[in-house]
Amino acid sequence: MAKTMQKANAKRVTAAQAIVDCIKLEDIRTTFCVPGESYLAVLDALHDAKDIRLISARHESGAAFMAEGYAKSTLKPGIVFATRGVGAANLSIGVHTAYQDSTPMVVFLGQVHRDFKGREGFQEVDLEAFFRPITKWTVEVTDPNRTVEMVQRAFRIAQSGRPGPVVVSLPEDVLPVETDVYYGPQFKKSTPRPSVKEIKQVEMVLEKSKQPVIIAGGGVKSAQAEETLVQFAQKYNVPVMTSFRRHDAFPNDHGLYGGHLGLGANPNILKTVKEADTILAFGTRLSEVTTQDYRLIRNDQALIHIDIEPGTIGKVYPPEIGIVGDLREALTGLTAIQLTGSWEEWTKSANQRYLAASNLEVTEDDVINKHIIAYLVERLPKHALLTNDAGNFAGWMHAYYPFTKKHTYVGPTSGAMGYGMPAALGAKLAFPEKTVVALGGDGGFMMTVQELETAVRNDIPVICLVFNNEMYGTIRMHQEKHYPHRVVGTDLGAVSFANLAKSVGANGYRVHDMDEFTTCFETAMNENSPTVIEVMTLKENISVTSTISDIRKQTGT
């Protein structure tokens, strides 16, 4: 049987063509690159692949972030092509982000000629050693006849279990070699469901619980279990919190929502986790940020941890019950349990704490950052998607913007600066019908600002809000707290982001107040072309919760 199939699908193509065929087979139609001479044969195969779009970026970090944002949005692997050691080094931040964020990605890197390997050839680097700690798998294709085997396996590894990045190294002399290929079927995810016994165990723990809380992570999103989670939470009336930068795993306007466990989370929101006697960790690795430096969860709380990846369960906290399972299947199974208790009061208090902490009523005294979030909540369509960079400007979005629909947020749990705008391009390519807004600071935005030209050239209309305080504000805040009055390395010079945008053909505006902002934002919404709105903010307003003067008062300096 296998032999007959093999014959029916057998083809003779170059290894480069086989790679492109494998990408098509996975139903991926958008790819990202910075070209290089080491993989010309792949570029040539893409020339004839009219149904695959190739977005050529200005820097490999931009290409990698775009692919990561695309993959987070579509839940399909992001594809990046780049060249040897130099391209690899530039894109490694995107690979690291995909690793920490559990985002499926397949990265194809040109490599030196097989005959030159080990001589420290031109731009040679041992890619397997280079990427081992930040990929699920790195492989070099040394035999052209095994290209399909390696590439299909790369797609399988990137998408199975906890998703993540895979790097495929392609020695340049392998790529033009013709070989007989046979393509296996497209990857299909395994979706294990907990056993009846495991579901019973959860039932027994919950039956005894007085104050349970759910922490929903990326595993809920990648299993497309958002609705199933709502059903489960509603049926038993359990409060739901979202893990760091996974806001849209649960509708934030739902009466069961308890808030986001992020950087600088409001202490009242944290109380809900502290007071819980049972924690249901669903598709979250209970990261350093989510657990507030691993201090939020205690061993006197019963932990029920469900994840698709066995290694994630008990990685930090030994669970009372650890279950390997697909979150949609697991929650479907769990929705059939019988519980006699009711947690209405507890749930209400969790939601009230969230509502009090995220109250978006603005007054004249509030800083422009908060006014902008209030405006976006009113003005943006409910399905609009937000991305953000790393930096304190993002605090206002994290605290106040309610993500009410699924697929409306793409952010870096890795905390990578430079992420927001290229990830927005990836998200916009994934969801062309959505309004996509990228939030950045002057520091982070400048790290990948060159991709504005990629947006213009490829007609990818995203709106970028750049909060310009002429400093690496987050680090300045930490300096003020720990090394008062010893500012070093955190001041930045004046940059006109509006003019930068205009210089590559995007729309650019600089605004100082809400009147100017709303006018420019309306224009951006109507024009539907790449736009930068640069918002001038004060150094003094350094974070959502404090000013520089407040910090100096607190430290008595």
Ligand SMILES: Cc1ncc(C[n+]2csc(CCOP(=O)(O)OP(=O)(O)O)c2C)c(N)n1
């Ligand atoms: C790639 C990268 N380098 C350094 C850091 C450390 N870091 C975190 S926030 C930050 C400053 C961000 O500045 P900006 O984008 O201007 O935002 P602001 O904090 O001023 O609002 C730095 C340097 C990081 N997270 N990522």
Ligand SMILES: [Mg+2]
């Ligand atoms: Mg700044």
